[in-house]
Amino acid sequence: MKKLSLSHLDDLAIGAAILGSGGGGDPAYPYMMAHHVMQEWGSVSLISPAELKPDDFVVPIGVIGAPLAEIEKIESGREFNILFEILEKTVQKKITAIVPFEIGGGNAFTPFWIAPIVKLPVLDADTMGRAFPEAQMTSCGLLGASCSPCVITDCLGNTAVIYANNNLSLEKIGRQITIAMGSTACTALYPLTGTQAKKMTFHHSITRAIALGKAHREAKQAGQDPLNAILHASKGTLVGSGKITDIDRAISKGFLKGSVVVQNKTDHIEILFQNEFLLVKVNGQPVATTPDIISLIEMETGFPVTSESLQYGIKVNVIVLPSPALWTTPEGLALVGPRYFGYDMDYIPQSKPKSSVDPVEVIA
Amino acid sequence: MMVKKQKYKVGIDIGGTNTDLVLVDSENAIVAQTKTATTTDINSGIKTALTHVLKESQVNSEEICGIFIGTTQIANAILQHKNLYKVGVIRVAGHHPTSIPSCFLWPQELKNSLYVDTITVGGGYECDGYPITPTNHAEIKAAIEALVKKKVESIAVVGAFSSLNPCQELLVKEIAHQITKGVIPISLSHQIGGTGFIERENSTILNAAVKQVMTKAFQGLASTCSELGFVSPMWITQNNGSIIDLNHAIEFPILTISAGPTNSFIGGMKLAKMQDAIVIDVGGTSTDVGIVRKGIPRRCLNNSKIGGISLNFPMPDLYSIGMGGGSHIEVDKSKVQIGPQSCGNRTFIDSLSFGGKQLTLTDIALVLGHVTIPGAESQRVLLSHKGCRAVLDEAIKQLYALVGKIGPEEQSLPIIMIGGGSSLFPKKLLDGRFVIPPYAHVANAYGAALAQISGVVDTVVSLEDRQEVLAKLQQQAIQMAIQKGADYQTVKVENIEIIPYHYVPNRMARVIIHAAGNQPPL
Numbered sequence: 001m002k003k004l005s006l007s008h009l010d011d012l013a014i015g016a017a018i019l020g021s022g023g024g025g026d027p028a029y030p031y032m033m034a035h036h037v038m039q040e041w042g043s044v045s046l047i048s049p050a051e052l053k054p055d056d057f058v059v060p061i062g063v064i065g066a067p068l069a070e071i072e073k074i075e076s077g078r079e080f081n082i083l084f085e086i087l088e089k090t091v092q093k094k095i096t097a098i099v100p101f102e103i104g105g106g107n108a109f110t111p112f113w114i115a116p117i118v119k120l121p122v123l124d125a126d127t128m129g130r131a132f133p134e135a136q137m138t139s140c141g142l143l144g145a146s147c148s149p150c151v152i153t154d155c156l157g158n159t160a161v162i163y164a165n166n167n168l169s170l171e172k173i174g175r176q177i178t179i180a181m182g183s184t185a186c187t188a189l190y191p192l193t194g195t196q197a198k199k200m201t202f203h204h205s206i207t208r209a210i211a212l213g214k215a216h217r218e219a220k221q222a223g224q225d226p227l228n229a230i231l232h233a234s235k236g237t238l239v240g241s242g243k244i245t246d247i248d249r250a251i252s253k254g255f256l257k258g259s260v261v262v263q264n265k266t267d268h269i270e271i272l273f274q275n276e277f278l279l280v281k282v283n284g285q286p287v288a289t290t291p292d293i294i295s296l297i298e299m300e301t302g303f304p305v306t307s308e309s310l311q312y313g314i315k316v317n318v319i320v321l322p323s324p325a326l327w328t329t330p331e332g333l334a335l336v337g338p339r340y341f342g343y344d345m346d347y348i349p350q351s352k353p354k355s356s357v358d359p360v361e362v363i364a
Numbered sequence: 365m366m367v368k369k370q371k372y373k374v375g376i377d378i379g380g381t382n383t384d385l386v387l388v389d390s391e392n393a394i395v396a397q398t399k400t401a402t403t404t405d406i407n408s409g410i411k412t413a414l415t416h417v418l419k420e421s422q423v424n425s426e427e428i429c430g431i432f433i434g435t436t437q438i439a440n441a442i443l444q445h446k447n448l449y450k451v452g453v454i455r456v457a458g459h460h461p462t463s464i465p466s467c468f469l470w471p472q473e474l475k476n477s478l479y480v481d482t483i484t485v486g487g488g489y490e491c492d493g494y495p496i497t498p499t500n501h502a503e504i505k506a507a508i509e510a511l512v513k514k515k516v517e518s519i520a521v522v523g524a525f526s527s528l529n530p531c532q533e534l535l536v537k538e539i540a541h542q543i544t545k546g547v548i549p550i551s552l553s554h555q556i557g558g559t560g561f562i563e564r565e566n567s568t569i570l571n572a573a574v575k576q577v578m579t580k581a582f583q584g585l586a587s588t589c590s591e592l593g594f595v596s597p598m599w600i601t602q603n604n605g606s607i608i609d610l611n612h613a614i615e616f617p618i619l620t621i622s623a624g625p626t627n628s629f630i631g632g633m634k635l636a637k638m639q640d641a642i643v644i645d646v647g648g649t650s651t652d653v654g655i656v657r658k659g660i661p662r663r664c665l666n667n668s669k670i671g672g673i674s675l676n677f678p679m680p681d682l683y684s685i686g687m688g689g690g691s692h693i694e695v696d697k698s699k700v701q702i703g704p705q706s707c708g709n710r711t712f713i714d715s716l717s718f719g720g721k722q723l724t725l726t727d728i729a730l731v732l733g734h735v736t737i738p739g740a741e742s743q744r745v746l747l748s749h750k751g752c753r754a755v756l757d758e759a760i761k762q763l764y765a766l767v768g769k770i771g772p773e774e775q776s777l778p779i780i781m782i783g784g785g786s787s788l789f790p791k792k793l794l795d796g797r798f799v800i801p802p803y804a805h806v807a808n809a810y811g812a813a814l815a816q817i818s819g820v821v822d823t824v825v826s827l828e829d830r831q832e833v834l835a836k837l838q839q840q841a842i843q844m845a846i847q848k849g850a851d852y853q854t855v856k857v858e859n860i861e862i863i864p865y866h867y868v869p870n871r872m873a874r875v876i877i878h879a880a881g882n883q884p885p886l
Contacts (some may be wrong), residue, residue, distance in 0.1 A: 027563065028674075029464065032464045032468055032469065032562065033464055035468075035469065036463065036464060036465065036468060037463075046723035068491070068493065068559065068863065069491045071560045071561060071562075072491065072524050072525045072559060072560070072561050073457070073459065073461075073488065073490065073491070073496065073524045073525065073561075074461045074463055074464055074562070075461060075463040075563050076459045076460055076461050076462065076463065077461060077462045078462075078465035110483045113463065151742075154459075155461070155496075156459050156496070156497070158456070182490035182491060182492075182494075182496070183490070183491050183492075203873075220774065223768065249862060300774075
């Protein structure tokens with residue numbers, strides 16, 4: 001068991017934003033919430049999957065809905081107290097640990113703004129290995145755990161308990177409930193036994209995200225370009241660099257869909273997104289796809305840019321980080337591969353990372 | 365034969381230390397300029413400067429067609445925690461959020477100097493426009509009475525999604541006015557703008573806190589100007605380099621918070637006749653570094669910050685330290701401390717070299733001979749030459765660290781040094797890579813005189829007919845700028861921001877369009 005304190009939150013924010021693949025929401029607000037709670041209630045116990053006992057009751061949690069709604073209608077802070085009480089009453093079991101259902105974006109912080117209050121440890125793992133837009137896109141869903149009961153609680157305490165026939169049904173029903181709750185709500189889904197949690201989650205996601213943020217911070221402090229540190233720490237590759245010259249965004253079926261063009265002297269790089277960045281084309285040729293993690297890193301600051309905070313004229317590096325291996329199996333790709341998102345193409349595995357590339361040379 | 369009379373405009377920069385003034389002709393050439401210590405009442409300093417410049421240039425006050433004022437009064441008040449109102453906050457949010465308290469992660473001292481309490485009342489909106497909970501007249505009344513009892517001097521009202529619908533915030537204002545008889549100023553968050561509850565709350569609290577600073581600064585300025593025979597309108601420059609009228613500036617002082625740096629970056633660049641450069645502005649209280657690209661100061665990507673507080677409107681991306689010509693110097697056995705306290709407008713009175721009691725950076729530069737100022741007696745400084753060197757080394761170290769914060773990609777740009785304190789440093793600084801353009805010491809006043817006139821449309825619309833709707837809104841922003849007096853030939857859309865709302869039918873989105881143009885030819 002490790003203690004996670006306030007001093008780790010800055011690194012977690014950077015790591016989680018990079019792993020968000022442009023989605024999962026900006027961690028700024030969840031960061032403040034975690035900071036506030038840990039300041040008032042103390043540090044968090046982080047347990048490793050190896051420490052789980054078979055009869056533990058581990059609950060993946062997070063905030064669902066539209067990040068833009070969440071930053072206006074900020075959480076009351078009491079959602080999970082209500083949610084956990086109802087979940088425990090429903091299944092007649094005491095929760096022994098909580099775990100973020102996704103490590104990418106703001107949800108990496110969700111356990112940290114409730115764990116110190118309810119005095120529960122946080123499992124160093126997650127169920128997506130990045131950020132994804134839909135509830136069936138979890139490792140435990142793919143590996144056969146039931147998503148039910150799923151509990152959704154809004155900022156007024158309104159709570160729905162869903163027993164779904166299958167994971168896709170949960171996504172459909174849960175989304176409508178979330179819209180009715182004002183497009184942002186807190187949720188727990190795929191409640192797991194200790195044995196399941198050990199088998200069905202991506203291990204050490206939280207410490208890995210913190211390590212990524214730490215590499216970034218230390219490079220910046222040493223006056224170096226954090227890009228190389230990120231690529232090194234994540235085994236990622238640089239696809240290209242340039243200036244954002246076009247952004248097309250629209251909301252379709254509840255998702256922020258669109259494309260962004262990054263242009264340099266020789267290459268036209270187009271990144272397609274649906275909340276997350278999902279596909280990169282260089283001069284019309286696809287070079288990287290989901291489930292690999294596609295991130296845009298602002299050259300000036302070295303910070304990741306989300307699909308919601310894209311701005312004309314900024315210069316970015318487009319990088320690709322390898323996806324967890326589970327997602328690149330045929331079953332994984334059926335769930336989160338390019339075809340699921342409507343792109344008529346196969347997953348493009350990344351070649352071995354090149355040695356460090358100087359972005360300034362690339363952009364000229 | 366008709367002789368077309370020459371017309372002029374006046375640019376004024378009111379800094380913490382000096383009030384700078386330039387008189388500019390119709391070709392934007394500087395005809396006369398002056399620099400005088402900023403007076404406590406602001407007004408008499410401006411009067412002195414105006415009188416001086418008119419006399420020197422032999423220009424009549426009727427020939428002046430516009431007065432453009434930039435001021436760092438607001439930023440300085442926040443950075444120095446001075447003259448701030450005690451603020452009470454009303455959150456209009458029926459879900460009573462406690463997850464992020466007001467003023468969270470603010471510097472403690474600043475928070476203590478202005479924040480009293482937050483009371484949350486029912487109301488707020490969902491993203492689809494429904495109220496989160498209904499508002500309750502009696503509850504709002506009780507909240508305001510409670511704040512009044514706690515002796516708040518200014519009230520900030522922030523409602524969830526108030527940018528979609530201002531009704532609830534307006535209701536709170538109406539009730540507050542009834543109770544306080546209009547004595548306590550009310551700042552409403554939807555008028556200050558931006559999405560993001562916390563950043564908007566921060567901006568609104570600061571706006572509420574600095575209200576008296578702006579009012580005090582410009583009290584009596586109108587009568588001074590008419591006394592001197594001016595008939596021209598007065599404008600205050602905003603963060604984005606465009607102008608608003610005096611009444612607006614008094615109502616929304618926060619919108620002028622970074623006008624000082626914006627003006628100095630634009631002014632420095634125009635004086636140096638460059639388009640792309642790093643600009644370093646060394647003032648009396650602080651030093652700012654920014655980047656100008658294609659003639660426009662680079663804006664912050666995401667969050668703008670001032671004094672460590674996140675705000676949510678565009679501001680120039682700048683790095684700042686509390687070091688300037690008037691900075692207090694403390695020399696300990698092992699440590700040199702420069703600023704952030706500054707003698708400000710009393711630098712040439714309170715500095716040791718001028719018979720005062722405070723060791724300042726200006727004293728150090730005088731002892732080391734980097735600068736000579738009439739009337740200064742550097743022998744009054746008792747610190748050894750070696751000690752002075754150590755202080756200057758520390759100042760240079762801080763300046764280098766500041767420039768070092770600019771990304772590697774911009775490091776090759778030329779550097780323009782401006783501001784009253786630019787002459788305090790040795791000339792071989794930064795490998796001699798910088799230029800000090802003519803009139804560098806009044807660059808910010810020059811920048812104010814060149815300020816643009818803008819129109820901003822900020823609305824929520826359906827983007828079902830995207831092209832058509834956006835074209836219409838762009839036209840609206842352009843028309844607005846022209847109506848305010850911008851030259852129609854130069855008006856163009858500077859920025860379009862589209863923020864789509866997820867899960868809401870009809871592709872609803874918040875659209876912010878900013879159009880700006882030059883002042884009409886004189």
